[in-house]
Amino acid sequence: MFFKLFAKECGQMLKSLIYYLFLAAVVFFYVSQVGSFTTYSEPLKGQEESYGIKASSDKQQIMGATLALLAGEYEANSYTAYPVGFYKNVVLTKEKQEKIHQILMDCTGLEEGYTDAIRESSEEAPQTEDSSYIQIAGINPPLLPPAEDLSYDRFLRYMTKADKIIGGGSSYASDNVKNNAKTYATYEDAKKVYDASLYTDRISRGKARLFCDYMGIVLGLLPVFLAVTRTLRDKRSMAQEVIYARRASSVTIIAARYFSAMFLTIMPLFLLSLTPMLQCIYYGHQLGVSVDVLAFGKYILGWLLPETAFVLACGFFLSESVGGPAAILVQVVLWMVSISTGGTKLVGTVGWNLIPRFNNDQATDVWLSVFGQMVRNRLLYAGLALLFMAGTVFIYHMKRKGVLGGRGKNFIHRNRTL
Amino acid sequence: MERILSIEIEHFKNHYAGHLAAALLLSLLAPVIMGMEALNQYQAGQILDVYFSLLGIVLLTPLFMPEQNKDIRDLLASREYPLRNIQLLRLLQAVVILAVLNLLVLFQMKLGECTFPFGTYFWCAMANCLFLGGLGIFTYGITDHLVIAYMIPVFYYICCYGAGQKYLGKFYLFSLMTGDLENKIWLGTAGILLTAAGIVIRNRKK
């Protein structure tokens, strides 16, 4: 019965206006955001333009720069943080300030006089031809030397503590610490990145990540409208009771609705990914690189499917239990919180975000470093989706038996007609 | 006057309480999740643009919800008092609530010693809300489908997050973040026109 019902539900959705609006929105987003295919530029030895900037891997430099930053904010008692992505200026109480002071003392061995101890970075910026320095924020920053016996691991633990005191989202969060010191990339660095894109990512994987990054933005929200429409349709057409009284089990009914919505959300993505996939194959052919033909498919299933599953499940659950507008509102808020987490950092913001960001078709090493997080994250949302669907089936079943939601004959009218 | 008052109260009690509660919750939650202290002009603008605009969708879009049911609509339409006026009264109610919440958020920011032009920002925030809400009302008028009416402005909002400025030009929502005020005049005007068009279309269709 499930497959027949599934087919019927798909047919119904294919006849609904909202599905086509949804498709139009997805396609529009794809065209305007993902845009045209860009090739990777191979770095050349001694090229005039710079090889770009990279986060410093020199631990002493990271520690120094981070401590200098912390000391500066401590002395002004004015900390910058992005707890939910929005700028927040944090002022600490006396006790908390004292805790930060303690951290600074433990890390530097100094009790005071931090400002005087800060010195300019020793590294010199590469000079351009007219011998002026290129100035970029965060590059070769001022340093506050750490205590000699401070290991990097202990330093990280202190910084995590400081971040907690400030309330999260500060420059001392373990994800952010590495970015406090930046340096110029060398030819070798640039070459490594380029090679990784070609041989580790086999071109298509990097492109697939960018694809998922953009499409994840719309899929983190829009599917909720499909879920809400499907749920409210029964009420709107007063078809609830006729369906309630049928033989089909609640699991079958809800699962058919859910999976048909999921199927019709994911299918267009496969179709949309055909163009960039073909471009990847063509580009790989030119360079003589073997392209991962299934990359887009794998990324869509691993990255976008759990996200869609969650958004739909949440939508079905809330619209069945609370009401359609509430489901939409909750999803909008979730979306906004998720999209602005990480502030301006758009590459490798994963954590427990519904919408992880990876707005770069290269940066293979960053991807590999967050891959574990990504897997855990997606598993979480897939699990939550299952949980919400179980909840939806339960509520539907209870409504069907008349335990929840209404009484006597006016039950339809007493609920909101929307 | 009494009639107007009773229409307002009836609507408030029966249909609006949920939306109002959601909007109030969002306004009160703002300082918890965003920090409203010592913001400069652009950061304060970000809160209004990115966060407060959403209240326009929450409060304005469900304008026709009470008569979503066709029978109720026919019943109301057959009365002497024009349905359009009832809708306008509801709209007025929504706008007033929006203005109050707007002031609430602005005062919170002022108390937090943020620097921004109070009056200008009030109108700018209203313009954004009117535009998004107007888009919703217009869509509702055309499609008679509340979910679609929510979806269109929400998608517009997402687009502003994405490629936004390049495509949307003068109708780009998040312009306070870059200090551009001219956009708001366009947005506000378009919002009013969309709302009016939505109401006209809704009441013409029989």
Add this chain to the structure above:
Amino acid sequence: MDTKIMIKNLSKNYGKKQALKNVDLTIRQGMFGLLGPNGAGKTTLMKIIATLLQKTEGDVRVCGIDINNDREIRRIIGYLPQDFSMYGNMSVYEAMDYLGVLSGLSRQQRKDRIPSLLEQVNLTDDVKTKVRAMSGGMRRRLGIAQALIHDPKVLIVDEPTAGLDPEERVRFRNLLSETAKDRVVILSTHIVGDVEATCEDIAVLNRGCVLFQGTVTELLEEASGRIYSAQVSRMELESIRNNYTVTSIMMQGNHAYVRLISDEKPFADAQICDANVEDAYMYLMQEERRGK
């Protein structure tokens, strides 16, 4: 398995309000009419049998199956709710097909049954009509067809004739009688004529209690010898109304022909006459009021 519904001591409470009080009923094969004023508990009773509401107390068995076993019950019942509707954008055939799938019918079964059912309810020419474009009568007929699609042993129809024009009402009753040949059909209504024309067994429900259960003849017997008709003047009408339960009035110039209920001859020129179902129904209601 016997085609019979047994209801024992059934009660249903909505919070403090008691919608059904210790209802005992046995419903046999054929048409069964559930008669009662608005708010008597008819819909509540039917919904409990259709597994759409939970009983508070008591025992209900449908063809030997306990009502708590809702999966099995749903297999053998067809239900037509009072305000039946389907997704507006579906055509008649699509709606039938969709509900057929939900009833677990195979493709072949649906192909076989749907056209013949639609013919039975006279909708063959409307297979492509959208549900939203259907008139009340058409929709009701579609409702019957959908309730019969899986050939249920029990058919439950809630006030199916409300809002139909007289011609459609008669046609609808006949349709129901036809389908009742080999199953239980429970029909609720507050229109006495519906029951009189079609049902052998009836029950009268008021305020959650069963006032009467039996055949139409038995119902008529209850009131026999208590129905009088008389010609009275307009002037007298007012006082008669105050003193007796009047079951019908026909005005003719300055006179009125009235039918009324009385235990003994009310006045000299009153004539005793045969009770009809409406009289009997009114008599039961009157007795119940008195009992209170």
